[in-house]
Amino acid sequence: MSNNILRIRDLSVNYLTNRGILKALRHVNLDIPKGSIVGVVGESGCGKSTLITSIIRQLDANADIPNGLIEFEKQDLLKLSKDKMRNISGTKISTVFQNPMSTLNPVISIGRQMIDIQYRDKASKKIKKQRSIDMLTKVGIPDPDIQLNQYPHELSGGMQQRVSIAMALQGGPSLLIADEPTTALDATLEVQILKLLKELQEEFGCSILFISHHLGVIAELCDHVVVMYAGQVVEQGSTHEIFNNPAHPYTVKLLECDPASISKKQRLLPTIPGEIPDLINLSGGCIFKNRCDQSIDRCDKDSPILNEFGKDHFVSCHLTES
Amino acid sequence: MSNLLSIKNLRVRFRTKSPFQAIIKKIEDPFIDAVRKVSLEIKQGETFTLVGESGSGKSTLALATAGLLNAEEGQIKFMNEDVTTMTSSQIMAYRKKISYIWQDSIGSLSPRMSVGSLITEAYKIHNLKDRDLKMEANRLLKLVGLPAQISERYPHQLSGGQARRVGVARAISLDPKLIIADEPTAGLDVSVQGEILNLLNKLRDDLGVSLFVITHNLNIVRHISDKTAVMYLGRFVEQGQTDDIFANPRHPYTLALLSANLTPYPEVSFENRIELTGEVPSLMDRPNGCEFHTRCPFSSEHCDDEFPPIHTFKSQQILTCHYPLNSN
Numbered sequence: 047m048s049n050n051i052l053r054i055r056d057l058s059v060n061y062l063t064n065r066g067i068l069k070a071l072r073h074v075n076l077d078i079p080k081g082s083i084v085g086v087v088g089e090s091g092c093g094k095s096t097l098i099t100s101i102i103r104q105l106d107a108n109a110d111i112p113n114g115l116i117e118f119e120k121q122d123l124l125k126l127s128k129d130k131m132r133n134i135s136g137t138k139i140s141t142v143f144q145n146p147m148s149t150l151n152p153v154i155s156i157g158r159q160m161i162d163i164q165y166r167d168k169a170s171k172k173i174k175k176q177r178s179i180d181m182l183t184k185v186g187i188p189d190p191d192i193q194l195n196q197y198p199h200e201l202s203g204g205m206q207q208r209v210s211i212a213m214a215l216q217g218g219p220s221l222l223i224a225d226e227p228t229t230a231l232d233a234t235l236e237v238q239i240l241k242l243l244k245e246l247q248e249e250f251g252c253s254i255l256f257i258s259h260h261l262g263v264i265a266e267l268c269d270h271v272v273v274m275y276a277g278q279v280v281e282q283g284s285t286h287e288i289f290n291n292p293a294h295p296y297t298v299k300l301l302e303c304d305p306a307s308i309s310k311k312q313r314l315l316p317t318i319p320g321e322i323p324d325l326i327n328l329s330g331g332c333i334f335k336n337r338c339d340q341s342i343d344r345c346d347k348d349s350p351i352l353n354e355f356g357k358d359h360f361v362s363c364h365l366t367e368s
Numbered sequence: 369m370s371n372l373l374s375i376k377n378l379r380v381r382f383r384t385k386s387p388f389q390a391i392i393k394k395i396e397d398p399f400i401d402a403v404r405k406v407s408l409e410i411k412q413g414e415t416f417t418l419v420g421e422s423g424s425g426k427s428t429l430a431l432a433t434a435g436l437l438n439a440e441e442g443q444i445k446f447m448n449e450d451v452t453t454m455t456s457s458q459i460m461a462y463r464k465k466i467s468y469i470w471q472d473s474i475g476s477l478s479p480r481m482s483v484g485s486l487i488t489e490a491y492k493i494h495n496l497k498d499r500d501l502k503m504e505a506n507r508l509l510k511l512v513g514l515p516a517q518i519s520e521r522y523p524h525q526l527s528g529g530q531a532r533r534v535g536v537a538r539a540i541s542l543d544p545k546l547i548i549a550d551e552p553t554a555g556l557d558v559s560v561q562g563e564i565l566n567l568l569n570k571l572r573d574d575l576g577v578s579l580f581v582i583t584h585n586l587n588i589v590r591h592i593s594d595k596t597a598v599m600y601l602g603r604f605v606e607q608g609q610t611d612d613i614f615a616n617p618r619h620p621y622t623l624a625l626l627s628a629n630l631t632p633y634p635e636v637s638f639e640n641r642i643e644l645t646g647e648v649p650s651l652m653d654r655p656n657g658c659e660f661h662t663r664c665p666f667s668s669e670h671c672d673d674e675f676p677p678i679h680t681f682k683s684q685q686i687l688t689c690h691y692p693l694n695s696n
Contacts (some may be wrong), residue, residue, distance in 0.1 A: 238643070306631040311591055
């Protein structure tokens with residue numbers, strides 16, 4: 047299938063720590079179809095950030111990739127030289143990070159930053175400036191020619207995030223990675239930014255890999271959902287399937303825990319007891335078995351693999367295997 | 369039941385320019401009002417939540433209530449004593465009855481103190497020498513559902529949820545009457561978020577404390593609180609019983625906040641969503657008339673030149689708007 051813009055196969059990432067080898071990602075498979083929005087959801091420590099940083103090859107120095115393939119436009123990103131990777135990131139793959147204030151350089155004006163990131167282009171400064179103004183207009187910033195002279199701290203959080211989205215889209219990427227871009231924003235702004243992302247995605251036709259821990263945001267924006275837990279993909283499928291017909295016990299519990307899904311007022315909120323397993327001393331079997339209330343004997347011995355559960359719906363759980 | 373805390377017409381302001389700069393730059397009023405004419409009442413054993421966007425003055429109001437900021441005008445009465453006129457020794461006694469759970473749970477814990485000494489620090493500050501600190505530490509840890517061994521650990525060894533629980537243990541150490549919790553679930557995963565809220569609810573039932581919760585997560589408000597106030601630019605635009613506000617929001621801003629609340633149902637269509645354009649105006653340059661009219665989808669005449677009247681509905685829902693929703 048050449049319809050996928052990004053194809054990740056059997057990706058594992060280890061961190062070498064003082065205590066031993068921390069297996070942050072284990073055998074992750076992920077496809078991003080052309081022109082679609084794929085959401086990755088999971089709690090802290092599930093490997094969302096490791097996944098992104100390994101796609102853009104910005105892993106920490108103590109990281110090691112023992113096996114895996116990240117195929118983007120018919121080339122394996124993991125095998126590219128640093129120079130070639132540099133040409134891809136920022137143009138073909140670009141990223142919007144969680145905190146706009148730390149993405150933007152505080153001592154350089156917005157305009158200069160937007161012109162600077164077009165350094166690959168040989169066009170004149172005037173054209174680059176005009177492009178920046180056009181881009182800022184597209185992301186809904188009023189008076190873009192005035193804003194260009196401003197510094198990041200003079201803009202509000204929502205405006206800063208719009209600027210970083212504009213900068214990410216300036217290279218005309220075919221894949222936009224959005225790492226919790228709305229977490230630092232208020233609810234009313236969050237809705238605005240999500241709507242903007244969706245509109246821009248349709249206009250530019252790029253694919254988006256959207257990372258979030260907020261189930262509501264994923265349901266609102268994404269076409270496909272990947273649920274991660276402790277470094278593994280436990281369930282993936284279309285948004286409709288995952289939210290209406292969750293099959294993995296973890297996904298079911300995660301959805302139950304979201305107070306937004308409880309329509310009746312109740313004093314005692316549901317939780318998932320227990321903690322994420324230690325990724326250094328992994329025992330065999332299913333990764334979720336300690337916190338799962340339906341675990342059977344088999345869960346202790348074999349670790350389940352992703353199996354087709356329904357149309358466009360894959361689950362890694364022994365209970366769903368027929 | 370009598371009111372534990374009652375605030376009347378509270379105003380808190382911050383200086384924006386020094387007196388000297390103000391004279392040179394000819395600024396007549398070098399202040400901004402972070403909290404303007406706010407009144408509220410909290411009864412014994414009740415949970416009051418404050419919602420609003422960032423910069424709406426939620427934390428300022430809470431800090432002023434705890435006696436950590438000076439009020440410009442207005443009254444804060446706690447168990448029939450006026451907090452605003454207290455002397456410093458009275459404030460010290462007042463702070464035993466009111467405690468604070470800080471938003472940044474790890475940041476609010478001193479990195480050089482062990483958990484055990486952190487949660488018994490208040491006894492030293494208030495000179496309660498008769499307590500056996502070790503026993504108290506164990507008692508408090510048990511109350512918040514942490515194992516006793518954790519008292520040897522240091523803040524950097526705690527997970528987000530554990531640090532939050534330590535914050536709760538610190539807050540209940542002096543048996544307060546009121547606990548102010550500033551964003552108690554910010555930055556926590558949904559599965560842990562429920563645990564912390566259940567803990568707060570349990571403490572409220574067991575110890576009879578009142579809770580003053582600040583949050584911008586409307587999803588949790590519905591489940592934990594009795595009364596809710598919605599804050600915008602330092603004013604309460606709507607307040608009342610939580611059930612009434614969720615079932616029947618009457619201020620356009622409340623309605624907008626509720627509809628901006630994303631739910632995990634992909635099929636729910638959002639054609640009726642009230643979407644706000646623009647952002648919160650600056651406190652230095654408040655809009656004329658109704659302060660919300662610049663973003664209000666329903667604004668019409670009078671909204672931009674006249675300050676809206678205060679409506680009170682039978683269920684004690686109070687709001688300031690020219691054209692309240694669902695009023696017939």
